[in-house]
Amino acid sequence: MIQFKNVTKKYGKTRALDDISLDIGKGKITGLLGPNGSGKTTMIKLITDLNKPSLGEVLINREPISQEAKKHIAYLPEIDHFYPWMKIKDAKNFVKTFYEDWDEKMYEELLGFLELDGNMSIKKISKGQRAKAKLLLAFSRRADIILLDEPLSGIDIFTREKIIETMIKDYREGEQSIVITTHEIKEIEHVIDDAIFLNHGKIVLQGDVEQLRAEKNLSLVDLMKEVYGNGKEF
Amino acid sequence: MEFDHSRPIYEQIVEEFKKKLIRKDLKPGGKIPSQRELAQEIKVNPNTVQRAYREMEQEGITQTLRGKGTFIIEDHNMIRRFKREMAEKALSGFLEEIEALGYGKEEIPSLIREHLQDQKNRGDRGTE
Incomplete structure (x- = not known):
């Protein structure tokens, strides 16, 4: 569904992505895994069309990314992208006006599930609550593609678990495609269908996670250690 | 789970x-x-x-x-089949470990017998 065709992305002299070709399947949860600087965020940004490839192309449903296609993508960036003076409900109203697939009922339900309140002020809440608020706004849309850039980084274990539960809770299997980048491999072992391991802008290993387990008798964490030497960077 | x-x-x-x-x-x-x-x-x-x-x-x-x-x-037969299947799996794991310790296949039955006997004796003394 999301296709990278010989994609290279250069920032100055650095090659953030180096001739990447791959297909991200429809209706699956795909993990983009790898150390810092391996190209994970760059890949996400190319799918959002916020960045353009230096060479090659990124396609969605076999077409260059169109305005129409972008309407169906929900993107959770790594940075905090909401104005600090906003309350959660202000941020909600902001997002809601942009997207037709906004689901108010889902928003109300998730608000309770994530133990948030629309009147909470973004500058006053904790880091974990901010992470949950970002997730809330991404998952309150009936988007076909959800891109989550490091939704788990720097957050306590309970919040991480809550975030993962949210991903699974209303997941429309076979229909919705979720792409998640993370270092917290252990937490997403049982959540992702496909894994793509990146290193220095190249794909070092990719595959169906259950099949990789059957073939190698390794968990993703151990597979990662094998792929990157001794896993020092994690 | x-x-x-x-x-x-x-x-x-x-x-x-x-x-x-x-x-x-x-x-x-x-x-x-x-x-x-x-x-x-x-x-x-x-x-x-x-x-x-x-x-x-x-x-x-x-x-x-x-x-x-x-x-x-x-x-109901399928349950008997699963039981057997699980037992086979547990046994192969066990055999692999015992053989890794250097025991030959022919020594295994007596090892098991002795172990069961020990267990029984302990049970008889009421320390189980």
């Missing part, structure tokens, strides 16, 4: 249902949770749960009745 992440998770979900049948926590003809319910309960990707359910249907363990849910097939 705790998973061994070095083995496919859908296989472990299937095994868990088999174990439940062996322990009689689940009975032939009984209803099992919907895929969505189970995915939420054990916090696993719904696609993986779907795979496990597909596997169980193919193995003839379950059947899905439209609008009613998924049920264990009314087949």
Whole structure:
């Protein structure tokens, strides 16, 4: 569904992505895994069309990314992208006006599930609550593609678990495609269908996670250690 | 449910249902949770749960009745078969470990006999 065709992305002299070709399947949860600087965020940004490839192309449903296609993508960036003076409900109203697939009922339900309140002020809440608020706004849309850039980084274990539960809770299997980048491999072992391991802008290993387990008798964490030497960077 | 992440998770979900049948926590003809319910309960990707359910249907363990849910097939022989299957698996694991210690195959029966005897003696003295 999301296709990278010989994609290279250069920032100055650095090659953030180096001739990447791959297909991200429809209706699956795909993990983009790898150390810092391996190209994970760059890949996400190319799918959002916020960045353009230096060479090659990124396609969605076999077409260059169109305005129409972008309407169906929900993107959770790594940075905090909401104005600090906003309350959660202000941020909600902001997002809601942009997207037709906004689901108010889902928003109300998730608000309770994530133990948030629309009147909470973004500058006053904790880091974990901010992470949950970002997730809330991404998952309150009936988007076909959800891109989550490091939704788990720097957050306590309970919040991480809550975030993962949210991903699974209303997941429309076979229909919705979720792409998640993370270092917290252990937490997403049982959540992702496909894994793509990146290193220095190249794909070092990719595959169906259950099949990789059957073939190698390794968990993703151990597979990662094998792929990157001794896993020092994690 | 705790998973061994070095083995496919859908296989472990299937095994868990088999174990439940062996322990009689689940009975032939009984209803099992919907895929969505189970995915939420054990916090696993719904696609993986779907795979496990597909596997169980193919193995003839379950059947899905439209609008009613998924049920264990009314087949009591299958439980005996699962029991045997699990025993075989436990035995191969055991044999692998014992052989790694350097014991020959012919020594294993006496090892087991002695162990059982020791256990029995301890039991007789009431320290079990």
